[in-house]
Amino acid sequence: MNALDLYEKKIISDNEFPVQLFVNRIREKRRYFIPHWHEHIELHYILRGKSSFQCNRKKVTAEKGSLVVINSYELHEGKSETAEMDAIVMIFEMDSFSQELAGHNIIFQTLIESDETIQRLMLAIYQETQDRHTAYKMIAKGMMYELLVYLIRNYAVESLTNSERSRRNRNLERLNTVLVYISEHYNESISNQELADLIHLSEDRFNHIFKESVGISPLHYINEVRLKKAMSLLKKKELSVTEVALTVGFQDFNHFGRLFRRYYQCTPSEIIIAGDEKTEGMNVITEHTG
Numbered sequence: 191m192n193a194l195d196l197y198e199k200k201i202i203s204d205n206e207f208p209v210q211l212f213v214n215r216i217r218e219k220r221r222y223f224i225p226h227w228h229e230h231i232e233l234h235y236i237l238r239g240k241s242s243f244q245c246n247r248k249k250v251t252a253e254k255g256s257l258v259v260i261n262s263y264e265l266h267e268g269k270s271e272t273a274e275m276d277a278i279v280m281i282f283e284m285d286s287f288s289q290e291l292a293g294h295n296i297i298f299q300t301l302i303e304s305d306e307t308i309q310r311l312m313l314a315i316y317q318e319t320q321d322r323h324t325a326y327k328m329i330a331k332g333m334m335y336e337l338l339v340y341l342i343r344n345y346a347v348e349s350l351t352n353s354e355r356s357r358r359n360r361n362l363e364r365l366n367t368v369l370v371y372i373s374e375h376y377n378e379s380i381s382n383q384e385l386a387d388l389i390h391l392s393e394d395r396f397n398h399i400f401k402e403s404v405g406i407s408p409l410h411y412i413n414e415v416r417l418k419k420a421m422s423l424l425k426k427k428e429l430s431v432t433e434v435a436l437t438v439g440f441q442d443f444n445h446f447g448r449l450f451r452r453y454y455q456c457t458p459s460e461i462i463i464a465g466d467e468k469t470e471g472m473n474v475i476t477e478h479t480g
Contacts, residue, residue: 196265196366198226200281207327208286209334211319213237214277216270225267225369227362231298232260232281234268235312239275243268243300246405250301257308259298259345263358265403278316287331287338299345311337361399364389368400368408376415377439382408416440417453424461431458 202208216222216239225244234241235257242251243258245266252258260266262284284291302308311333318330368385385408386396400408416438423434432443435458440446450458 196226196362196369198228200228200230202230202282202286204327207319207331207334208282209330210279210281211316212279213316214275214279216241216275218273219270221267221269223268225265227263227265229262229359230281230283231262232266233279233312234258234260235278235280235308237276237278239270239272241268241275241277242271245300246403248300248405252301252303255304255309257302257305257312259300259302259341261297261300262295263362265362278312280312280315282334284338287335291338291342296342296346297348298341299347302345307340308337311340358403361403364391365400365403369404369411372412372415376412376419377437379439380412412439413449414453417450420446420450420458421454421461424458427462431462434458 200210202210214222214234234243234252236252236254238254240251240253241258242249243260243266245258245260245264250258251271284296315330315333315337318326318333367388371385371388372380382397383393385400386393389396391399397408400411404411406414419438420434420440423429423437424431429437431447435443435446440449447457450456454461
């Protein structure tokens with residue numbers, strides 16, 4: 191996936207066990223996957239430590255024993271909140287298991303905590319795929335059916351119509367163009383009308399779709415991008431605060447300072463003066479490493 195492309199194409203061709211399954215082992219506090227979306231459902235079961243997720247800009251924090259469900263067509267990213275974080279990750283499409291279920295376009299509860307049935311099934315499925323005894327794929331697939339039915343009967347919160355699902359998909363595809371444009375032009379003056387014109391919408395319609403899908407206004411999102419770029423530059427200690435503000439697109443230095451302090455709970459000058467220990471625990475965005 192290109193770093194500026196929010197859509198991630200996943201191909202799972204194993205019909206016997208159509209699930210991408212692995213363990214994320216993170217050994218530092220950092221963002222470990224960048225914002226993206228796909229048609230697949232994605233499960234994160236926390237084995238150790240704590241992780242936070244942004245799902246359509248709504249933040250959830252999960253600790254050991256918690257399951258995070260990322261639904262189809264949800265913009266999402268993940269960050270380790272502890273120096274050590276392990277999580278079982280399962281990625282799959284509902285229609286690989288049942289056309290009946292696929293037709294319902296089910297939306298699951300995002301955060302599920304301390305459910306012993308889910309713990310048993312997640313661990314057992316993962317262990318089967320590690321042991322690889324005779325017919326392990328059949329057993330693992332059977333347990334996946336059990337897990338899906340359990341989630342549907344206990345943690346389904348709504349069911350989208352086909353038209354609603356198509357609308358979500360279409361909106362995310364449109365916004366991909368907008369967010370890539372912002373990533374490339376964040377240091378310039380960008381108006382809502384300019385962004386709306388990119389995807390051939392009225393300004394009012396664009397603002398509605400953006401906030402519905404991303405969770406914040408376009409201006410708020412642009413400022414977040416600028417602030418994250420500013421933090422990266424300040425940590426390098428090569429430019430003054432004024433130079434950093436101008437570089438990332440802020441013309442009003444007082445406004446830059448106020449936004450920076452609100453977002454990072456410190457001033458830009460403190461980042462330049464402080465050592466690495468000062469910035470270690472802050473909301474600093476790192477690059478995706480796979």
